Amino acid sequence: MKNKFICAAALSAMLLASGASYAQSNNTATSSQAGNTNSAVIEQLGGVNNAAGASQVGDNNVASVLQIGGMENEAYIEQAGLANTATVLQESGVSNDVDIYQEGDGNMAIVEQTAGENNDVEISQDGALNVAEAFQYLGENNDADIVQDGDMNIGGIFQEAGESNDADIYQLGSNLSAIIFQLSGYRNDAEVNQYETDHVADIWQVEGENNTARIDQSGWRNSASITQEGGANNEAVIDQLNDFINENNRANILQSGGSGNSALIDQNSDYSRASITQLEGVNNNATVIQYNMGMIGEILQDGGQDNTAFIDQDGLGSIAFIEQLGGLANIASIIQSTFGDRADIYQYGGDNNTASIEQDGTFSRAVITQDMGSYNNASILQETGDGLAEIYQTGVMNTASITQSGEFQNASISQSGTGNTTVIVQQ
Structure with missing residues (x-):
């Protein structure tokens, strides 16, 4: 934020000092330069x-x-070169509409739109070591796209205090970083697409x-995180899917202080990890789907009721853990389809909860x-041998x-209290 304000202040000072072009309505100003260290x-x-x-x-x-203070204005900048x-x-x-296109390495593009609506920003960069930033404040139906x-x-992309805004980042390459921040908004949409490695x-x-x-x-070796607070x-959806064998992706979703929220993580790379946390919510839903070996899936739901948690794993040596704390009428379910898997469900301090594991x-x-x-x-179903089940x-x-x-199956049930029922079937 500090750097943004410095950039804005510097830009205003440059404009006041230069007085390069001045216009009111239906005017067009263009500048074309070839060479190094030029300014327009x-x-x-x-x-x-x-x-x-x-x-x-x-x-x-x-x-x-x-x-400043106009309608249906257009700004276009095209640069080819370095830095x-x-x-x-x-x-x-x-x-208003802004389009920036930069070709080359080490370039920077910064766009700021304030107190507007139906504005559009598009930044396209082709090259390495580039930076693109878009800021939209106090607006509705604004759109920002970075490619x-x-x-x-x-x-x-940063969007503040707006409704029905849209932010999209598309990146192709390796060692890429993308961040979208939307504050105090309704019906907003944010999406990041990244291809290749180490993102x-x-x-x-x-x-x-x-x-x-x-x-x-x-x-592979990608990291994805979504945080939704107070709504x-x-x-929230994270997809880390590949057409060929990859490894070591990480995905995290945090939703807090809201109800009716939904979270989904879908992974198919070996040794990947997925984590979903939902805090103080009602009627929330969390789902983790993982295919390939050595996967780890975790779901935590704390302080809510009528929540649902589901983990589906199809890969050897996978681990699934669901924890639901202090809730009523919650449902936790784990399905694992290969050998050497481990599943744990922990429900604390709640009534009318349901927990099931199928292996x-x-x-x-x-x-x-x-x-x-x-x-x-609580119910456990194990359909092949050499298993261990405990409740x-x-x-x-x-x-x-x-x-x-x-x-060679082993089953154990331990109950403390009154009016409880136990059933064990081995066949």
């Missing part, structure tokens, strides 16, 4: 249907556009409702613990059942 400044104050364009070919060039900088500032405008093709690029993607949606966040990553009816592989282990609750139900319950009127098929 265009200033348009007030008016309607103004257009500003700057084109630069060379290295270490700077192009700046300032448009160039493009900045656009549009204040108090409606239906980067190359290695070690950084893309960021980091973060989406933050704070104090908003009915928002949607999605991260799609293809490759209801939000949706279809040898040498698997399943443990369910329901502590300090009543009218809870622990404390409280009243609880039900526990274990069903095992095959040889």
Whole structure:
């Protein structure tokens, strides 16, 4: 934030000092430069249907556009070369449009739109070590898009106090970073798409409702994180899917202080890890789907009721853990389809909760613990041999059942309380 304000202040000072171009309505200002270390400044104050364009070919060039208090204005900057900088500032405008295209390495593009609506930003960079940033404040129906093709690029979008805004970042290359931050908004949408390896993607949606966040990553050694705080009816999705064998992806989703939220993580790379945390919510849903070996899936739901947690794993040696704390009528379910898997469900301090584990592989282990609750139900199904199943319950009127098929199975149920029921079937 500090760097942004410094950039904005510097831009305003440059414009006041230069007085390069001045316009009101239906005016067009263009600048074309070839060479190195050039500077182009265009200033348009007030008016309607103004257009500003700057084109630069060379290295270490700077192009700046300032448009204040107008409608349906357009700003376009095109740069080809190394270490160039493009900045656009549009204040108090409606239906304004910004397009920046940079080709080369080490370039920077910064766009700021304030107190406007129906504004649009598009930044496209082709090269390595580039930075693109878009800031939109106090607006509705605004759209910001960043497209980067190359290695070690950084893309960021910040939208504050708006409704029905859209932010999208698309990156192709390796060692890429993307962040989207949406504050105090409703019906906002954020999406990051990254392809190849060693990427980091973060989406933050704070104090908003009915928002949607999605991260799609293809490759290996990628990290994805979505945080949604203080909102209801939000949706978060992370897809880390590959057409060939990859490894070591990480995905995390945090949703807090809201109800009716939904979280989904889908992974198919070996030794990947997925974690979903939902805090203080009602009617929330969390799902982890993992295919391939050595996967780890974790879900934590704390302080809510009528929540649902589900983990589906199809890969040998995978681990699944679900924890639900202090809730009522919660449901936890784990399905594992290969051998050597481990599943644990822990439910504490709630009533009318349901926990189930289904395993279809040898040498698997399943443990369910329901502590300090009543009218809870726990069930384990193991369909092949050499399995271990354990259920622990404390409280009243609880039900526990274990069903095992095959040889060398082990089953154990421990209950403390009154009116409880135990069923063990080995066949």
